[in-house]
Amino acid sequence: xxxxxxxxxxxxxxxxxxxxxxxxxxxxxxxxxxxxxxxxxxxxxxxxxxxxxxxxxxxxxxxxxxxxxxxxxxxxxxxxxxxxxxxxxxxxxxxxxxxxxxxxxxxxxxxxxxxxxxxxxxxxxxxxxxxxxxxxxxxxxxxxxxxxxxxxxxxxxxxxxxxxxxxxxxxxxxxxxxxxxxxxxxxxxxxxxxxxxxxxxxxxxxxxxxxxxxxxxxxxxxxxxxxxxxxxxxxxxxxxxxxxxxxxxx
Amino acid sequence: xxxxxxxxxxxxxxxxxxxxxxxxxxxxxxxxxxxxxxxxxxxxxxxxxxxxxxxxxxxxxxxxxxxxxxxxxxxxxx
Numbered sequence: 050x051x052x053x054x055x056x057x058x059x060x061x062x063x064x065x066x067x068x069x070x071x072x073x074x075x076x077x078x079x080x081x082x083x084x085x086x087x088x089x090x091x092x093x094x095x096x097x098x099x100x101x102x103x104x105x106x107x108x109x110x111x112x113x114x115x116x117x118x119x120x121x122x123x124x125x126x127x128x129x130x131x132x133x134x135x136x137x138x139x140x141x142x143x144x145x146x147x148x149x150x151x152x153x154x155x156x157x158x159x160x161x162x163x164x165x166x167x168x169x170x171x172x173x174x175x176x177x178x179x180x181x182x183x184x185x186x187x188x189x190x191x192x193x194x195x196x197x198x199x200x201x202x203x204x205x206x207x208x209x210x211x212x213x214x215x216x217x218x219x220x221x222x223x224x225x226x227x228x229x230x231x232x233x234x235x236x237x238x239x240x241x242x243x244x245x246x247x248x249x250x251x252x253x254x255x256x257x258x259x260x261x262x263x264x265x266x267x268x269x270x271x272x273x274x275x276x277x278x279x280x281x282x283x284x285x286x287x288x289x290x291x292x293x294x295x296x297x298x299x
Numbered sequence: 300x301x302x303x304x305x306x307x308x309x310x311x312x313x314x315x316x317x318x319x320x321x322x323x324x325x326x327x328x329x330x331x332x333x334x335x336x337x338x339x340x341x342x343x344x345x346x347x348x349x350x351x352x353x354x355x356x357x358x359x360x361x362x363x364x365x366x367x368x369x370x371x372x373x374x375x376x377x
Binding site: 087089090091092176177178179180181184201202203204205207208209219223224225226227228229230232233234235236241246270274275276279281283285286287288290292293 | 305307308309311317318319344347348350352353354355367369371373374375376377
């Protein structure tokens with residue numbers, strides 16, 4: 050196995066000092082890959098931290114362009130990036146942050162038609178999407194390709210995070226059978242403080258790194274839900290459902 | 300019979316408890332999750348998932364003694 054270069058030893062020193070990482074863990078990260086689907090509020094911090102941590106290859110998928118209303122929370126994008134494809138804007142920052150990391154741009158929405166093919170190229174998938182339809186597509190593709198799927202969602206001052214290990218623990222549809230009613234309010238109506246997806250995404254990136262290193266206890270069989278206004282964090286028990294339409298027993 | 304009810308992410312306002320706090324609720328033998336929503340004036344449209352002992356259940360599920368019920372509103376942004 051190739052040793053870390055002196056520059057890598059310096060860059061990753063604070064990671065390496067953490068007992069659950071060490072030199073071997075750092076090398077493992079450098080050989081690992083992750084797909085972040087969505088280059089927005091969740092995707093920005095998740096991608097930043099994975100790349101800063103020294104993940105070897107990071108894919109980022111998004112079909113949108115940068116809008117002025119994104120900039121209060123989507124910290125990969127700067128004011129001069131308005132109108133640029135988000136993946137292009139994201140790749141510039143991420144590559145500048147860490148040249149060790151190969152950044153792959155997927156400049157399109159992940160759909161039922163292309164999801165499995167994209168997901169299969171990575172060790173795990175970070176859910177940084179902003180709607181249930183996309184999450185259900187990814188949930189299914191991750192089950193099919195047996196890739197861990199690290200879910201998060203946010204609204205207003207709240208968020209939740211859950212790690213899905215296909216067929217080992219509950220999947221997203223074990224918990225959420227149907228998308229919310231069309232009348233359900235979104236961040237467009239109820240807003241979201243910019244730090245809230247940041248908080249959720251930091252937890253997602255931490256879960257991703259733990260999974261890649263094989264360390265610690267993941268958010269499997271439990272869902273973390275936080276309310277930042279009262280600053281209460283809770284975990285709800287979640288069990289894999291034999292009747293789940295996506296991962297249940299046929 | 301007694302169940303444990305927990306609500307999250309804004310549903311607390313209907314019960315006067317805090318996020319994720321356990322609330323014991325007395326029920327009779329034929330109480331559904333929907334009955335619980337009616338009792339506390341929680342609009343069904345504000346509950347996107349109900350779990351009982353960690354498993355997804357429809358609102359018409361008939362609750363049993365000791366059930367741990369968690370209710371989640373729609374949160375889907377990113």
